[in-house]
Amino acid sequence: MGSSVASPAWARVWRSSSRRPRRLAPTVPGSGPPSTEFELGTDLVQKTKWAEALAAFERAQALRPHAVTLYNIGACQRAMGMYTVARETFERALARSAAEGKGELAASLADQTRTFVTEIEGLLARVKLDVRGAEGEPTSVTVDGRPLLARGPGEYVAGVRAPGLADAVPGRFTVAMNPGHHVLVVHREGAADGVIALDLRAGESSERIVDPARLPASIRVTSNLEAVVTINGKDAGPTPLDIQRPAGVYRIVLEREKFEPYSMSIDAKPGKPVKLHATLVPERVPITKRWWFWTGIGVVVAGAAVTTYALTRPDPVRPPLSGGGLGWTVPVQ
Template identity: 25%
Template sequence: MVQEMARVCSAGAVWCAWLLGCTIALTAVPAHADENAAREAFLEGARHYEAGEYERAADAFERSYVERPVAVVLFNLAQALRFAGRPGEALRTFRQYLSDEADPGAARRAAVLAAIAELETETGELRIAVEGGAAFRVEVDGRVLTRLDVTQPFPLGVGDHQVTVHAAASEPTTQSVHIVAGQTARMRVALAAAGPRVWVGTDPTGARVWVDGEERGRSPVEVELEAGAHDLEVTFPGRASIARSLDLEAGEQLRLELTLGPEERLRDQWWLWAAVGGVALGALAVILAVTLPPDDPAPLDGTLPTVQALHWGSF
């Protein structure tokens, strides 16, 4: 491995010394799975660096550090970030290296301090103040900043940037910021509470999901709603529909797993037919009682003579 790292040392003696030093540090540990992944990512970063692919080199060195946070890897990462045109992240990474490396040695410390001094002329700082919550992720120009303490000012390269702040239970907020060398820009974020979200999954899938009488898609589907009361209904041909009353709070995340059983057909509802039959028999009995004359009818008054001895049974 050391021979392979020596092969990529065409970028200068200082870079070679640090690269080989990092390789020795990585090969001196037991070969566990995460350490193997760290080593492979480090070698990948070295190859990209040699090819002048500094963005890809930085990504690989970052993965190596995540797998196994060896302080010396930070120097290589900072170098790649520097040549990738990301001076703010390079400056922050050089500073972290000096903080994490217990004894870098006088010469190494001097080299890093010189790099820091140069980068400070190319950067300013950004301080983010969040009202109504705490940020947990920051993106600058579409790239997530790693290893970042968002409660403290952090360096950014001189110029204009699009900064997006993410916070729990809130919508992301994006603002444009202008960074001036040696100065601190401020970004104030008033978080807007995110609307509640309801994820609906069904068995079978493909059921139609209705909220407050409006179709919102077919399952599985995630629906963003306003806080408050809502009526949810899920329908599927040949299956019994399911209805739910929801009372949602701002930022709430609700997950529903629903099973739609077979639709109960009218002919299968024996209890309904029994009830209908009972009602019909009762109605028939009432009709017969009202329409059939009694066995001994009352005498008839009128022009006809009264026939008292006449019985219905004589006909």
């Protein structure tokens, strides 16, 4: 397919794929001489050096923004097969021309821009995604390492945004992509990434279901001395212990003979490691369990009993005196 690029003079260039001449539109009307970068971009287009021409037009746009320069940028992107971003650029050119009120794009160039947008709509491949569990947990999607751009409810486009953090997406939506090979990654906290390799033809529509697998929690238990570990009352083995369990709350207890038991509750998150280190201390034997305690208690109790008896026993009653054969008694003062 041919590609029109606005140039500072009426010229003829050849598209490398078609080798057919195309008549170019004039440059920015009534805005003075074009910038050096703009002229450079036009010359590079004539040599079908699209990537270099694109860079030159982008520099020209940064120096002097104009709808015609945006059109040229979109034309280069289209020639390079960057259809999703070219559509965005063409739409920006039309919007700027209309907003300025002066019609920066000539009527013929505006018509050509709209024709390109319609053409690209038919070239884009579309994939309907059904991401299981996305409604309940934040889920993001990238295509070729780039986050998606939302164009409307349930409608996204790939290849437009710069690499970076991706926004949360709904459970079901459609993403438009350039034809060709792509790698789509579905990411959710606590789940294994869902990776889909796509080979898409121009205008193709397909559907994909992605169900990111929920990851188990990884639990590592260590201690200063070897001990037996129980998790929720079930024997899990000696320390050091590495074990995986479904996400959830667990009661972990470490026990060793003659040492105080160590216990702790953890909230294990999916896909997240939990590290627990226990310091066991010698068992503190209660005083009531020591032999000398009860021996001493026995001595004290026995002594207390003797003392109590001595203090509380009644005085003995003296028997009546006998006067012998004469019946005499002598009182003692």
